Amino acid sequence: MNIYFITPFPELVETLVKNNISNQGIKKNLVNIDVINLRDFSNNEYKQIDDEPYGGGSGMIMMCEPLFKAIEHCIDKSSHKPKIIFPSPKGEILNHSVSENLSKENSLIFICGHYKGIDQRVIDKYVDSEISIGDYVISNGELSSMIVFDSIIRLVPGVLNDLNSAMTDSFVDDLLDAPYFTRPNEIDGLKVPDVLLSGNHQLIEEWKKNKKIEITKDKRPDLWKKYKEKKK
Numbered sequence: 001m002n003i004y005f006i007t008p009f010p011e012l013v014e015t016l017v018k019n020n021i022s023n024q025g026i027k028k029n030l031v032n033i034d035v036i037n038l039r040d041f042s043n044n045e046y047k048q049i050d051d052e053p054y055g056g057g058s059g060m061i062m063m064c065e066p067l068f069k070a071i072e073h074c075i076d077k078s079s080h081k082p083k084i085i086f087p088s089p090k091g092e093i094l095n096h097s098v099s100e101n102l103s104k105e106n107s108l109i110f111i112c113g114h115y116k117g118i119d120q121r122v123i124d125k126y127v128d129s130e131i132s133i134g135d136y137v138i139s140n141g142e143l144s145s146m147i148v149f150d151s152i153i154r155l156v157p158g159v160l161n162d163l164n165s166a167m168t169d170s171f172v173d174d175l176l177d178a179p180y181f182t183r184p185n186e187i188d189g190l191k192v193p194d195v196l197l198s199g200n201h202q203l204i205e206e207w208k209k210n211k212k213i214e215i216t217k218d219k220r221p222d223l224w225k226k227y228k229e230k231k232k
Contacts, residue, residue, distance in 0.1 A: 001025075001105065001156055003033045004074040004082065005145060006067065007112035008049055010035045012142045020150060025159040034077070038062075041069040050115050059116030067122045071109060080106035083128045086113065087144035089137060091130030094148060096171040098131065102148075103155035110149060112141035174227040176220060178211040 003022075005013045013035045017023070025031030039047040043065055050060040075082060083105050092098060102108065111118065111127070123130070133144050154160055181192040195207045217224045 002107040004109045041066040062118040064119045078107045082107035084109045088130040091132040099151040110145040175212040178208040
């Protein structure tokens with residue numbers, strides 16, 4: 001998988017990638033990451049990438065021309081047609097299904113937005129998928145891009161040492177995950193449930209399933225409703 005990040009702050013993405021699980025994929029030659037400095041595609045000596053919005057209003061808008069050039073640069077470098085992603089509050093809410101589908105792509109381009117946003121013509125011409133990480137706003141697109149990226153890359157076979165670990169996480173089956181315990185068996189009067197020490201794998205799986213249902217019903221009734229509807 002080839003991943004491109006288009007950003008005016010490449011050092012931020014490089015730091016995040018360096019300390020991310022994707023490093024495992026890079027070392028195994030499963031993932032190639034290319035961080036593209038948007039300012040390299042600016043048309044003037046000041047490396048300007050933003051301007052005032054037409055129609056007035058506060059804030060600045062990321063300009064078309066540098067983004068057009070940067071995106072075309074990534075497309076030219078890619079051996080497969082990339083899917084272009086722009087994290088945005090207007091997009092589809094990120095969930096496991098979205099991440100799973102994107103993990104099957106050969107090439108992805110992330111556009112890291114800043115300021116008030118990007119010129120709509122970039123979205124109209126290039127963007128395949130706008131994705132929202134939730135109903136709130138953060139100050140830069142590098143963080144939101146990395147959240148989407150992290151949720152994708154861990155599902156690429158071979159990146160995690162044990163893919164089964166990812167396949168038992170929350171949301172995979174529309175349920176929240178069961179609680180986990182490790183050594184010691186008891187601390188400050190708090191004990192590990194006896195069933196987990198029993199060695200009876202069937203009972204343990206039943207306990208985990210019941211706990212997942214219990215926790216989902218209590219903490220995320222919306223997920224529980226979705227789970228029940230799928231089971232009908």
